[in-house]
Amino acid sequence: MDDAPFARPDALDGILADAARAGFAMSCEERTGSLLATLAATKPGGTLVELGTGVGAGAAWLLHGMAPTARLTSVEIDPGTQMVAVRHLGHDRRVRFEALSADRWLRAYRGPAIDLAYVDCRPGKFHLLDRLLSLMAPGGIYVVDDLLPQDTWPDDHQPRVDGFLARLPEQRNLRATPLRWASGLVVGARV
Ligand SMILES: C[S@@+](CC[C@H](N)C(=O)[O-])C[C@H]1O[C@@H](n2cnc3c(N)ncnc32)[C@H](O)[C@@H]1O
Numbered sequence: 001m002d003d004a005p006f007a008r009p010d011a012l013d014g015i016l017a018d019a020a021r022a023g024f025a026m027s028c029e030e031r032t033g034s035l036l037a038t039l040a041a042t043k044p045g046g047t048l049v050e051l052g053t054g055v056g057a058g059a060a061w062l063l064h065g066m067a068p069t070a071r072l073t074s075v076e077i078d079p080g081t082q083m084v085a086v087r088h089l090g091h092d093r094r095v096r097f098e099a100l101s102a103d104r105w106l107r108a109y110r111g112p113a114i115d116l117a118y119v120d121c122r123p124g125k126f127h128l129l130d131r132l133l134s135l136m137a138p139g140g141i142y143v144v145d146d147l148l149p150q151d152t153w154p155d156d157h158q159p160r161v162d163g164f165l166a167r168l169p170e171q172r173n174l175r176a177t178p179l180r181w182a183s184g185l186v187v188g189a190r191v
Contacts, residue, residue: 003181005034009064011088012057018084019055025152027057028120031182032145036118037065039141039187040072043115047137050074051102052121056085062118063092073098075105077121106131113137119144126160133173133190140190142174148184 008030019027028036036058040048044067050058053076062072072095076082079099086097098105102123114136119125124132125144136142147161168176168186176188 003031005030007034007064009033009037009060011060015056015060015084015088018088019057022055022081022084024055024081024084026054028054028061028145029182032185033057033061033064035182035185035187036061036143039116039143040065040070041067042141043067043070045069046071046115047112048072048116048118049114050118050120051105051124052076052119053082053085053097054120055081056089058118058120059085059089059095062116063089063095066094068094070094072096073111075100075102077101103128106135109135114140116141117143120146122160126164129167129171133171136190138190142176142186142188142190144186146183147178147186148180150183 040062048062048070050062053059053074059072059074066072074095075098082097082099089095102121106123106128117124117132117136149158165178173191174188175191176186179185179187
């Protein structure tokens with residue numbers, strides 16, 4: 001069995017070409033992207049959030065799966081990086097890009113309950129997890145990637161990941177499954 005994605009978003013090649021030119025090497029793996037598209041498709045009319053836009057590869061996959069009635073907010077601390085995503089995906093009326101720290105965004109959020117959260121930066125994962133879960137609808141999907149060791153990690157990162165994984169079973173409002181697949185995922189459901 002080959003686990004390569006069956007289909008790819010149209011915008012992805014252009015995004016990845018711009019990422020290569022800019023030296024941005026943190027876009028999600030394609031297998032992860034395909035899973036994101038599948039999970040996004042379970043939330044027609046839903047409120048989806050990505051923390052850490054990067055150059056928009058993850059957002060492209062989420063949009064690939066989303067129904068016309070679903071909405072995505074993608075949050076990124078670095079406006080220059082996010083501008084690549086805006087260029088490639090900004091025409092899609094289902095997505096809104098916000099350039100600010102996810103810490104600030106999580107603390108300030110007053111919108112509808114979140115139906116899917118793809119967390120690709122520290123807030124919402126290593127800290128402010130309780131805050132994010134409090135903003136999510138029951139049945140909401142929680143996805144984290146990049147949990148298997150990577151060459152680019154600073155020395156102090158593995159203990160951070162270990163602590164996150166150790167704390168997850170204690171999270172009473174999340175049924176999570178760790179997956180040694182792609183870059184190392186946790187997929188959970190808010191209960
Ligand atoms: C792994 S990359 C995101 C990749 C993207 N989600 C994808 O799937 O292609 C992580 C991004 O998070 C951003 N970031 C780091 N800390 C952040 C924070 N506190 N708030 C928002 N974004 C942050 C980084 O600038 C970087 O672009």
